[in-house]
Amino acid sequence: MNPQTRNWLITGISRGLGRSLAEAVLARGDTVIGTSRSGRADLPDSPRLQVLRLDVADPEQIRPALRQALEFRPRLDVVVNNAGYGLLGAVEEVETTASYELFAANFFGAYHLIQQLLPLLRAQRSGHILNISSIAAVAPQAGSGLYAASKAALEGMSESLAAELAPLGIRLSIVEPGALRTDFLSAQSLQVATRIIDDYAQSSGRARQRFSQLAGQQPGDPELAAQAILELVDAPQPPLRLLLGSDALQRARIKLAQMAGDIDRWEGLTRSIDYVEATA
Numbered sequence: 317m318n319p320q321t322r323n324w325l326i327t328g329i330s331r332g333l334g335r336s337l338a339e340a341v342l343a344r345g346d347t348v349i350g351t352s353r354s355g356r357a358d359l360p361d362s363p364r365l366q367v368l369r370l371d372v373a374d375p376e377q378i379r380p381a382l383r384q385a386l387e388f389r390p391r392l393d394v395v396v397n398n399a400g401y402g403l404l405g406a407v408e409e410v411e412t413t414a415s416y417e418l419f420a421a422n423f424f425g426a427y428h429l430i431q432q433l434l435p436l437l438r439a440q441r442s443g444h445i446l447n448i449s450s451i452a453a454v455a456p457q458a459g460s461g462l463y464a465a466s467k468a469a470l471e472g473m474s475e476s477l478a479a480e481l482a483p484l485g486i487r488l489s490i491v492e493p494g495a496l497r498t499d500f501l502s503a504q505s506l507q508v509a510t511r512i513i514d515d516y517a518q519s520s521g522r523a524r525q526r527f528s529q530l531a532g533q534q535p536g537d538p539e540l541a542a543q544a545i546l547e548l549v550d551a552p553q554p555p556l557r558l559l560l561g562s563d564a565l566q567r568a569r570i571k572l573a574q575m576a577g578d579i580d581r582w583e584g585l586t587r588s589i590d591y592v593e594a595t596a
Contacts, residue, residue: 323391330358351372370399402507453470541560
């Protein structure tokens with residue numbers, strides 16, 4: 317094997333960014349072990365591609381899938397936690413069961429996979445974990461509260477994990493895409509709360525309308541996003557976070573400005589709760 321080639325494990329390669337990334341990785345000569353819930357992916361056959369059946373929301377499926385993956389390639393260089401889906405609706409509108417299922421896929425799927433893989437990566441003293449998040453984790457909007465929460469949980473874990481793994485030679489990056497022109501807004505990848513409360517018509521109701529109008533008009537190109545991820549992995553010093561798309565950049569900058577404004581305006585009250593040391 318060419319020493320410059322890498323073995324990738326990518327979850328959720330049947331569509332969207334996962335598929336585009338798998339295609340880009342294969343095109344440059346690397347190996348892809350991809351997963352999908354059906355065990356199939358609409359990708360050309362290649363001796364450098366193995367597709368495994370895995371529903372990341374079911375932790376019992378992870379160990380046997382990884383066993384198959386390591387039989388194909390005993391070393392993993394890049395692990396991409398991409399599998400997941402969206403959920404649209406006001407917090408009050410979303411059923412509890414739907415919320416738990418969302419977290420099982422978007423957060424716990426990555427958590428369980430990472431835990432199972434860390435002994436291998438620690439033994440290698442190398443590897444790069446990419447956790448695919450969303451700009452929604454940084455700058456949530458009305459109608460995406462539970463989805464944003466699932467991605468924010470992923471980011472919180474990722475930041476701590478990155479600090480834990482750095483001394484071991486293992487890298488971790490969080491990728492935060494904006495709206496990519498994939499089928500993410502279709503029924504295959506986006507669930508919508510069945511309960512509608514009229515009082516949220518001006519908030520989550522409008523969000524539903526915006527998402528409906530955005531389908532097929534998203535500004536981000538998934539193939540270019542995949543190339544950006546390749547560049548991230550190739551970087552000598554990859555960032556902890558990478559925003560993808562001008563819409564993600566705009567939302568992040570607005571959020572940062574809002575946070576800075578609140579911090580500055582309320583600094584006095586923030587400091588007021590510290591103990592005042594007794595004076596002699």
